[in-house]
Amino acid sequence: MHTNALYGFHNMLEVIVDKEKPTHALVAFDAGKTTFRHKYFEEYKGGRSKMPSEFAEQIPYMKDLLKGFGLKSYELPDYEADDIIGTLAREAEEKGFEVVVLTGDRDLTQLASDHVRIDITKKGVKDLKEHTKDSIQEEMGITPEQIVDMKGLAGDASDNIPGVTKIGEKTALKLLHEYGSVENLYEHIDEMKKSKRKEYLIDEKETAFLSKKLATIDRDAPVEISLDELDYDGQDMEALISFYKEMDFNSHLSKLDTTDYMEELAEELTEIDSTFVEEIDASMFKDGMALYTEMLDENYHHSEIICVAWGNKDNVYVADPKTVFQSDAFKNWIEDEAMQKVVYDAKQTYVALNRNELTIKGISFDIMLASYLLTAEDSSSGDLVDVAVKHDYQGVSPDEMVYGKGKKISRPEDESRMHDHLARKVLAINTLSETLDKELKENEQEDLLKKMELPLAMVLAEMEIQGITADAERLEKMKGEFQETLDRVEKQIFKEAGEEFNINSPKQLSVILFEKMGYPVIKKTKTGYSTAQDVLEKLRDQAPIVEYILEYRQISKIQSTYIEGLLKVIDPETSKIHTRYLQTVARTGRLSSVDPNLQNIPIRLEEGRKIRQAFVPREKGWKIYASDYSQIELRILAHISEDEHFIKAFNDDEDIHTTTAMRVFDVDDASKITPNMRRDAKAVNFGIVYGISDYGLSQNLNITRKEAKEYIDTYFERFPGVKTFIDEIIRQAKEQGYVETLFHRRRYLPDINSRNFNLRSFAERTAMNTPIQGSAADILKMAMIEMNKRIKEEKMQATMLLQVHDELIFEVPEAEIEKLEKLVEEVMENTVQLSVPLKVDSSYGDSWYDAK
């Protein structure tokens, strides 16, 4: 369910209640589609499109939200919310109240008076503009009362109020300055000079009066709620908490004074049995038990285990790490492959135990991975409770409740709270492993977990622990050099600008560029002028300063993120960097890499590429060895779409972009394809994979939209299989609500049938891209598992270090290079058989930079 409108409405209420501190308050709703105004004019508010279902579905919950805020709401048949507001505002003002009307509707400005102020949302919901009688007079040049006269003459397109032909706001304003009101205008209409306008006014006199009447808010509606009933006395905590919980408004939940809430939560959790043990014996371990190792920091490479729990539905044991890691029984259990263990986050568990000299074997299920396979929703917070709640298991609390959050994260003073928390996690893992296993089987995704993600987790754990060696001295040296460049470029920018400012601040930069120096604004962002790269590039010819800015930005990114950033994460003892691969964030099945991200080390531009010189083998004389799949996504597209031309091109080992150019530009000889034609064809190929529009392609290739459309049309004509694939996959997505990769990885697309064009288009592009990108991810994952296995079988010293979406990076002794070359190609090219061959390109050198 969408909750965006509720969220926005909530924030608005929060701001207004806090700011205005009302003594009385009411929220007015429209009662229905028709009102008394429709009796005069059937088409009133006609032509409005239906309320989007995303919004409509939220309305029933508004009442719950209001209850939580302790606010009354009211609606009146045949009247609009405006009339209720108008009537009560009048009454309140008469009784001496100061009234504030909060609305998103400009029509209400007509209610402004000496003691009635109208606040209208400007942007978002928190940004309000106050309208008083005087400010309206000043801005519009008329009094609030005259607003309805204005609409009588000029009409209002949004409410379908007709007004008088040929009279818009400007003319209406002029007429009102002269005559004051619609009534007075018609009293003096004879004095008006003969003109077309006069004829219209005379002909449409009735319409003018009708329009005014329609626009006028009824300030005498038969409202049956009295002001006394509207006194406001604060939030209803119970109602608010249950609303927050239902809507998953966790940030609001945590903002509340949580002491009461936590007590309530604790009461909700049924008592569970667990044993805190100080001595461990073999009888405490059974096949199929769940295991959980608690750490306070998400980076398990550094964070210490603070508590360990294990067990099944019969017995749950909790123990201190000290106890656990001294126990032989525990070690025997962990390292016994035949004793199956169920966990939450297998990779984290592996690494954490590994740091305590234990190698866990026999992990048979991981509820985090299973949950990710079932829904591919973000569970990156790392908290088990998210997975539990998603699968309707209510028996655990969020970590935040036990340990606190942010800087204040720590062991609870009452250790038994932590023990209870962990015991609950163990029970959750036990229970959920059964339900999720069943669901995986129903989706034919069991292999995906047990043969792909789970074995991969073990491989990734080894890679992360291994780490890649980084040359800190090299980085330090580069840091000095880049700093010189930065200083030099900075001086030039200040000289051009005529003043000093923070170049890193887009806000300050846009003031310099677009206000002080007066260059044309090409694009705007949500918050101001865009100074993005593509914008600056368009200013290049007229603005010498942008050349320097682009250079400054490029270098300062290298400096802050890659040099200083990497230096911070090199282990000073071992000179190694240990990234963490996140296995459950990318919705396509790709991995991501954090702390640091080693999947986006610069390569495109030479200055940045030099960073790769700092990534070196762990032993002298060894090499960094890199293998990447050539065109894997297009090959998968060829395979899935079964497009005969695509398949033939790959089977004949043709240059795919050249072949595409030949077909799209209708050239029969490859030698007649110019580099530009090939470049364009390449852009089209990529565009197709991502579901580009003609607009996007035109921007990309700097051609007209029409030309881009022709490219795309011709492409589909010449590669009919691709067109069929796209149509078919979208149809399938609409029908079943999800798409799948070649290996049954699923992605649900709830927006695929949305009436919102943008949401629907986005879902359609996802429908075509996910099977391609996701299948590529699957293939590399399988290749990694196989590579890891083969390297061990062959007892090689070569080590797999990194994965970058379609490539694998190894470090290898010189003597093993040839063997590795053969092995990598064999494994990567043959782990999966498609209807086109998979091809791998490899290279090696003394550093990652040199492996090109």
Place this chain on the structure above:
DNA sequence: TCTCCACTCT
């Protein structure tokens, strides 16, 4: 501490 922008990668 969060959000936005700009930059990096496949």
Place this chain on the structure above:
DNA sequence: CATGAGAGTGGAGAT
């Protein structure tokens, strides 16, 4: 009306 997929990080500025 907006306009090609999937990611993460750092700095500025707002909250």
